[in-house]
Structure formats: structure tokens, C-alpha cells
Amino acid sequence: MTLLLLVLLAALVFEYINGFHDTANSIATVVSTKVLTPRQAILLATIANLVGALYGTAVAKTIGNGLIDTNVISMGAVLCALIGAIAWNILTWLLGLPSSSSHALIGGLCGAALASAHGNWSVLKWAYTDAKGGHNGLWYKVVQPMVLSPLIGFVFGGLIMYVLYAVLRKTTPRVVNLLFGKLQLVSAGWMGFSHGTNDAQKTMGIIALALYTGTKSGTFNDLPEYLHFLKNPHFDIPYWVVITCALTMAAGTAAGGWRIIRTMGHKMVKLQPVHGFAAETTAAIIIQGASSIGIPLSTTHVISTSIMGVGATKRFSAVKWGVVGRMVWAWVLTIPVTGIIGYGLMRLLHFLNIG
8 A cells, every 4th residue: 555655645746846857749839939938838837738738548448558567567567657657747848858758758657567577578568459459668659759759740830830821921021920919818828728638637547557456466355445536446437536637737837847838939940920820730730630549659750840940930949959969869768768677676675685
């Protein structure tokens, strides 16, 4: 029972960090274009994230039982996965790098699962087809989207910007800024909502996995009646988990993420309201589509490359590619590093005969 409490605490810490770590995803552009002050933008993102987090559980189910064999997962493995993800999130936040909380969690979970299975790689669900003919597993739900979503964000961000240039070519800059200053409030809110639908669900899935694991292992057999809500024998996402994660992410979002906001909103490319609208709309469409089919997308990758695509339409050199290069390195290293941390921590628990 102590281990469960540690898992729940770590999960909520991860969700809180995810809130302020990824706040920049939905508000960096609206801050950099000066449509909203940072405090106003964070309030908008907090509300939008909270509402989005209450919308659906498809991504949560993918994280909880769609990527690894739940039969080999213990409560200790879930804890190790969370610690690995938290450590990486804090490091990249301190460095001001907008890395992926999603991939940090997935990497930690895969590493811990591999250690639990004593190096048996078959515990990782690489690719399979479900009863409804849907494609699932790490290849379809993580690897392909990890490669394709940044490319789609870059290309579509640029295309939407080119269309706007064509439509608005005879409109004065003053009118354009006035119009898109208002429209960017809508796009920023939508971006925050889509972020909530995807990112908040990842912690829901992890908590559901911990409850399912504890139920299967008999950990909860002697629970007093008032704690029976912790039992999860059929792997679903209890509503109390949904509410708790939504509120925790909203609280984290309210705390802000100034380091990453500066990187994405100021250091990468200089934006006007019309550019912010194009980038946020592109990212929101992609993330919302991914959430509807249970893909735990990196919202960081999508909004970052959408901003790059929009910025590149001004001129290719408008994007500060040195900053982009640092970000890409963080993206590439996230899953391997957190996987190694999760694996190492789980092996340590085995050595100590814990978990």
C-alpha cells in the first residue's frame, strides 16, 4: 500500500510538472505576439487545459495497456517509469528546452517494463492489430507519429501561412494585426484544449495501470471498504482519476513555464498575431486528431515545428536554427535516456528485493 501511495504521489508530481513544463506549448505564441500578457495567457491555458483534460480517455488507454505487456508490470515498475520521466522533465525545464513529457513517460515505462521482464524484449508491444482492425503498439502509436507529426506540423504550418498571405495581401498590416489579435485568442484556447485532451490523459493511463496491477497482484485484497474505489479489475479509467489528473495539470499550468516560453516564443522566431494564429491552429488540428484515435502525441514537437513552418515562410533564415538544433537533440535523446533511467531504477529495486 505504501508503494501505491508513492506511485500516486509521483504520478501527480509528473502531471503537475507536465502542466508547467508544457504550458509554453499553448501560450508561447500568444505571449510572443503580445496579444496577451503572460499572466492572461496562463489563465487562458489553465482553463482550456482543464476542460480538455476532461474530454475522452483514448490516449490514457493506449498508455496504460497499449504499449507494454501489463502482465509483467509491477507497482515498482510504474514508479520507476514516473521517476525517469520526472527527472528528464526537470532537467530539460532547467535548460529551457521544450522536450516531450509524453515521450519521457513512454521511455521510462518501456525501460522499467524491460527490466521487470529481465531483458525480454517481447514485453514491448511493437505492432499489432486489435479486434476492430485498428493498428496499435509502439510502432503505430509512438514511433510513426514521432517522425511524422513534426513534419506535418512544419509543412501545414507553412501552407496555412501561405494561404493567409494570399488572402490578406491587400489588407493593411494594422487591420491584419487587429483581426488576428482577436482570432489568436480562439486559436490559443483551442491549442490549450487539445493539449489537455492529449497530455493529461497520459498520467490517467499510468494511474489506471498502477491500480490494475495492484488489483491483479492481490495488493488490494485486504483494503477497507472505503478504499474499494482503488480496485480496477477490468482496466478502465476511473472518473476520480480523470478529475484528479485534470485538476493537477491545471494547477501546474497555472504555475507557468517561463524558461520554455522564452525559448519557443522569443528565441526561435519573431512572430506577429497572424503567424501565431497559423501555428496554433495547425498544432490544434493535429493534436485533436491524434487524441481522437488514442495517439499519445508530443504536443511539444507539433507546436514547435508548426512555429518553424510559419516562421520559414517569412524567410528561411528567420528561424534561429541553432536553437532548433538544441531542441531536436532533446527530442532524440528523450526516449533512450528515460528508458535507461527506468531500466536502471527497476534493476535497483530488484537488487533491493522491492517492487
